[in-house]
Amino acid sequence: MAQDEPELASDQENLxxxxxxxxxxxxxxxxxxxxxxxxxxxxxxxxxxxxxAEYMDVYRAQPGEIIIREGDTGDFMLLxxxxxxxxxxxxxxxxxxxxxxxGPGMTLGEMSMIxxxxxxxxxxxxxxxxxxxxxxxxxxxxxxxxxxxxxxxxVKLVTMLSLRLRQTSAKLLHYMEGGR
Numbered sequence: 001m002a003q004d005e006p007e008l009a010s011d012q013e014n015l016x017x018x019x020x021x022x023x024x025x026x027x028x029x030x031x032x033x034x035x036x037x038x039x040x041x042x043x044x045x046x047x048x049x050x051x052x053a054e055y056m057d058v059y060r061a062q063p064g065e066i067i068i069r070e071g072d073t074g075d076f077m078l079l080x081x082x083x084x085x086x087x088x089x090x091x092x093x094x095x096x097x098x099x100x101x102x103g104p105g106m107t108l109g110e111m112s113m114i115x116x117x118x119x120x121x122x123x124x125x126x127x128x129x130x131x132x133x134x135x136x137x138x139x140x141x142x143x144x145x146x147x148x149x150x151x152x153x154x155v156k157l158v159t160m161l162s163l164r165l166r167q168t169s170a171k172l173l174h175y176m177e178g179g180r
Contacts, residue, residue, distance in 0.1 A: 012075070014066055015059060015133065024056030024132045030081050031132065038105030040079065040156055048149055055138040061125035067108075068123040074112030075136040080104050083129025088122040101126065110157050113139065 024031065032049050034041055041049065058081070061067050068074065070090055084103045088096040099121060102108065112119050113136050143150030 014069060014072070015076075018065060018067070019060040021058050021060050021130070024053035024058055025050070027058055027081060027130075027132065028053045030130075031079070034079075034081070034105040038079075038107075039160065040105070040107045043152065043156070048152065051146055051149055052134070052142070052153070053132070055142055056132040056134050058130060058132050061129045061131070063125055063127050065125050066122060067125060067129070067131065068119050068121075070120065070122040071118050073116070074109055074119045075116060076133045077107055077109040077113040078131045078133050080106050080108070081130045081132060083131070084126045085129055086124045086126050088124060089120070090122075096122070107160070110161060114157065114161075 028050050031053055032046050080103060082104055084101055086101050087099045089099050091097045108123050
């Protein structure tokens with residue numbers, strides 16, 4: 001890398017500043033409780049969730065703490081267990097624009113976990129937020145150790161990303177046709 005090129009930060013560094021509260025297995029019950037409220041877990045059994053939790057670490061972010069920073073390199077996704085997170089995107093003049101807010105049962109960061117590209121938006125805790133992290137490396141371990149669960153996770157991720165792309169495309173088309 002040339003000396004004048006800025007080095008991309010890793011969002012793993014952001015995690016180092018947040019409180020690590022242990023392995024996902026400590027919160028398997030709470031994660032299982034999200035089954036009815038989470039699009040991600042719609043087809044997962046309690047056994048699936050128990051195995052997945054073995055591969056996750058759990059963190060706590062206080063209000064105002066950044067969990068994911070736009071532009072950072074990323075290799076994990078997260079599942080919000082409790083709390084709320086604002087999703088912010090830099091506008092053309094560099095100002096933060098609020099895109100949406102999400103809560104328990106929602107997943108964030110799937111795109112960067114899959115493709116390793118820089119983070120698309122900033123995720124900011126708006127109240128005390130507990131979330132579980134699944135890294136790309138641990139996703140690969142799940143695929144090797146538990147192929148059925150690994151394929152179920154991958155199909156769910158592809159389906160969710162496809163749905164989001166369709167929704168975004170529909171909004172873009174509506175905007176291009178003069179809608180607001």
